[in-house]
Amino acid sequence: MELRIEDLTVHRGGRVAVRGVAFAVPAGARVALLGPNGAGKSTLLAAIAALVPRTSGAVLLDGEPAHRLSRRTLARRVALLEQHADAAIALTAAQIVELGLLPHHRGHRRPHDAAGQARAALASVGADHLADRDWARLSGGERQRVSVARALAQRPALLLLDEPTNHLDIRAQLETLRLVRSRGITVVAALHDLNHAAAWATHVAVLDHGGLVAFGAPGEVLTPALIARVYGVTATVLDHPGDGRPVLALDPTEEDS
Numbered sequence: 418m419e420l421r422i423e424d425l426t427v428h429r430g431g432r433v434a435v436r437g438v439a440f441a442v443p444a445g446a447r448v449a450l451l452g453p454n455g456a457g458k459s460t461l462l463a464a465i466a467a468l469v470p471r472t473s474g475a476v477l478l479d480g481e482p483a484h485r486l487s488r489r490t491l492a493r494r495v496a497l498l499e500q501h502a503d504a505a506i507a508l509t510a511a512q513i514v515e516l517g518l519l520p521h522h523r524g525h526r527r528p529h530d531a532a533g534q535a536r537a538a539l540a541s542v543g544a545d546h547l548a549d550r551d552w553a554r555l556s557g558g559e560r561q562r563v564s565v566a567r568a569l570a571q572r573p574a575l576l577l578l579d580e581p582t583n584h585l586d587i588r589a590q591l592e593t594l595r596l597v598r599s600r601g602i603t604v605v606a607a608l609h610d611l612n613h614a615a616a617w618a619t620h621v622a623v624l625d626h627g628g629l630v631a632f633g634a635p636g637e638v639l640t641p642a643l644i645a646r647v648y649g650v651t652a653t654v655l656d657h658p659g660d661g662r663p664v665l666a667l668d669p670t671e672e673d674s
């Protein structure tokens with residue numbers, strides 16, 4: 418799905434959280450959404466999914482304004498993995514994943530192979546062993562894997578991920594990013610790890626105080642000057658000895674250390 422964001426402004430709690438953001442990516446792009454805490458990443462993701470109202474501007478999904486689509490149509494096309502999953506739900510992991518199939522139900526009928534689809538989605542994130550466990554009793558990382566499975570079970574054309582590697586061990590982080598890449602769908606992921614962004618994304622969008630301060634290919638955007646300006650961190654960009662992709666070595670700047 419092609420994603421186009423036009424001059425998008427969003428208020429939260431009476432303050433501007435996203436300010437005049439505009440960028441466009443073709444179908445199949447992987448966008449790493451970067452920026453310090455409070456920069457507006459979660460708000461932008463929620464606004465793309467039309468879960469928070471826009472103040473002005475537009476989100477176009479394959480050219481159609483998202484705010485004109487019905488909830489059900491949106492849910493069939495766009496999945497959002499939120500940052501903080503609600504733990505207080507009395508369902509098993511498999512039942513949580515089945516919730517991802519809801520937009521594809523016909524009327525009130527659940528697909529006949531819903532359980533199989535849920536198990537397959539769990540298996541794809543290496544979490545089939547969790548299927549019958551209580552969601553509320555899973556560890557943070559286990560819950561994160563199940564949430565990714567639920568989002569994939571939704572079969573979206575646009576996948577929005579808010580810190581998808583949160584709580585995951587390093588292997589699970591890399592596998593999760595590889596898994597969503599293998600789907601070939603458009604993905605926008607808020608990330609804090611600049612090296613994950615450099616290795617995984619086709620495009621990088623950097624937010625600061627709600628505004629878009631840089632957008633482009635990772636190698637063009639993730640410069641020491643940009644990283645110092647936005648994060649107050651000294652970066653040295655190295656070439657990965659294997660494939661030459663940029664690898665960032667990071668240190669706090671003098672005044673922040």
Ligand SMILES: Nc1ncnc2c1ncn2[C@@H]1O[C@H](COP(=O)(O)OP(=O)(O)OP(=O)(O)O)[C@@H](O)[C@H]1O
Binds near residue numbers: 431
């Ligand atoms: N529900 C809300 N009500 C009021 N203000 C909010 C709400 N959610 C976010 N904000 C404010 O909007 C701004 C952007 O927050 P947002 O969560 O989008 O940032 P973020 O880049 O995702 O941050 P983080 O990296 O810490 O998750 C912040 O100033 C935040 O305090």
